[in-house]
Ligand SMILES: Nc1ncnc2c1ncn2[C@@H]1O[C@H](COP(=O)(O)OP(=O)(O)OP(=O)(O)O)[C@@H](O)[C@H]1O
């Protein structure tokens with residue numbers, strides 16, 4: 001009985017960690033390899049979640065659709081919608097300096113949030129979208145395990161694609177852009193096109209992650225997730241794992257998710273009168289943790305590898 | 313509407329000056345600025361509700377505590393990260409913002425508070441209803457801006473601050489202690505942030521998200537004025553404040569922050585060096 | 593006794609050393625000149641004196657006191673002033689404010705010294721309310737020197753004070769350096785690309801190559817050295 005509970009808990013946690021890992025990989029492409037400072041992650045995540053939810057739910061009077069499509073179509077739609085959003089954002093902002101891009105992306109995320117919250121016809125506003133179908137629900141698999149399988153499969157695909165990209169000439173160009181943009185421009189590459197590609201692809205991963213989340217929980221609303229917190233946690237994961245290293249990104253996602261889960265046990269031990277503050281305490285601890293990482297291990301658990309070899 | 317715009321603009325100006333000065337000296341966008349505003353407001357709240365201080369009696373304490381916090385964070389964290397790229401400071405300040413907000417929630421709880429109880433009787437000036445608080449906020453902000461101007465142009469320390477924003481190495485060569493200037497910059501930035509936070513709490517209500525919600529508008533004001541430029545921040549704050557409040561005539565109030573953001577993006581694309589021009 | 597003494601200094605900005613054992617001594621009241629090819633480490637040596645490049649071996653002494661790796665803002669208090677090669681004025685500040693910054697550490701009345709600087713550079717007086725960023729290259733160079741003079745230093749480090757100036761201004765600058773040295777008794781160490789003119793007014797010259805002394809001697813000796821002549825004096 002105990003064991004079954006523990007395993008269930010483990011599966012649940014691993015699924016969420018996997019969802020975060022997909023986002024972390026997306027951010028790694030943007031920040032780790034290309035040097036783009038995106039702190040609007042939650043915006044792309046939410047766009048993907050809503051896109052897939054609306055595509056796959058049964059028809060409803062509360063929001064646009066639903067279109068009752070297969071989940072695969074929903075995932076694809078999520079990737080497309082977040083990709084198009086990223087393209088629009090990127091065309092306007094990607095020529096900006098790092099600080100400006102950071103501020104611009106946070107603005108985008110805020111607008112997405114306001115939009116989802118206020119456009120009732122599309123999203124049912126604060127009441128959210130319910131009855132989002134579960135993946136593989138027609139198979140005899142345990143639903144929790146099915147979720148985990150789908151998430152891990154998606155993670156494997158994203159990881160595989162990014163690793164291929166990293167090793168390719170394309171990945172080298174991105175790193176060159178990160179290191180010194182003027183030099184790359186001089187060597188005749190269309191820097192802007194590369195930056196757009198990296199930004200769009202990274203945001204697509206975030207959108208995919210949002211869709212996975214929607215199917216996992218079955219219900220989404222603007223209040224269901226705290227956008228700053230998601231964005232922040234993904235950043236912590238990437239920095240902890242080691243930016244510009246895809247394995248590091250996945251490892252960081254798992255490790256920080258474990259720490260995050262661990263803080264729940266910690267705050268669970270607090271006397272009852274503190275339980276309302278427990279969530280805040282956990283965020284506080286993560287906020288302090290990231291300072292520690294930046295101060296004492298800025299390169300993360302797995303530092304960037306240079307063409308397969310460890311850096312001297 | 314115009315009155316609301318000026319009130320909001322005054323508050324944004326106080327925040328934007330701090331962000332702009334910090335950027336000028338430390339070269340990074342301080343993401344914890346909004347939460348520093350919130351923190352200052354909560355300190356004032358504690359003095360008002362806990363010890364029965366009047367709001368303006370509580371303000372100096374709010375300033376002192378917020379400044380102490382800012383300098384402590386700088387010493388503990390930012391200072392040690394200065395040798396790396398400024399963008400690391402940006403990430404760090406994002407983490408500080410989260411931690412600070414969580415801390416506020418732990419101490420004061422997640423709910424709404426009002427800094428001032430009771431309803432104020434508005435004055436009628438030329439047919440427009442103006443609350444006494446509005447006058448306090450606008451006049452208070454104006455006084456602080458003038459004081460800051462005098463400080464930057466008339467005092468040795470203020471000039472040293474401008475010198476360091478221009479060229480930190482050269483400033484050091486002439487004997488200016490960079491760390492001391494940085495501490496003073498935090499002092500001024502945090503004082504203005506605490507004041508802005510208290511004003512914001514006077515104008516609306518206070519919860520742990522209050523500052524974070526205006527941060528985007530503060531950044532918009534900073535960028536509109538040209539990041540790193542103190543005078544631009546004043547203009548930027550007023551323009552954003554008025555534009556945001558006026559926009560409610562045409563579009564839903566829920567999209568207020570989006571208006572600030574749209575102005576900011578248009579600005580970034582058209583004139584990244586800011587309204588007043590000059591160095592980028 | 594030598595006023596500035598640099599002993600076997602090694603160091604740079606990070607991993608690779610730029611200075612590989614560089615030594616020189618400047619006596620009270622002298623003009624010393626450093627010449628050398630681009631990238632030899634001439635500017636780095638001056639930055640090292642001012643704590644802007646790291647020294648991990650060797651030492652720097654000023655007036656008998658050890659100032660090796662001293663924090664930049666503390667060096668000027670010893671009576672040593674420095675005009676860097678680039679970015680040597682505060683662009684958004686006015687001429688007068690730039691000069692005030694030069695006197696940052698002075699608590700006494702420095703108006704007299706400012707008048708003296710204005711006498712040396714009448715041009716600056718005309719432009720005292722103008723932001724330094726809007727001035728011409730030559731004017732900025734004057735302002736940078738004037739700023740350094742505000743502390744009434746015992747010694748002045750000048751990094752290529754004639755770079756980018758027209759021949760007329762170059763002559764004027766060398767005249768000025770001589771005046772400051774003769775009349776005000778300020779010891780001078782300067783890096784120069786106009787090697788011939790610089791060595792002509794120099795008491796001592798040093799040729800720096802790859803962060804190391806290649807030739808040392810009086811200005812005259814270096815001018816007459818065929819090796820130096822071939823490399824730096826245009827035949
Ligand atoms: N801030 C710095 N960080 C890293 N390397 C630097 C830095 N400044 C200079 N260098 C390197 O140090 C070497 C020496 O530079 P330095 O400026 O001292 O040469 P220099 O002799 O003054 O040349 P020039 O005649 O062109 O002024 C060069 O290879 C340069 O690239």
Ligand SMILES: [Mg+2]
Pocket residue numbers: 634635636677751
């Ligand atoms: Mg040089």
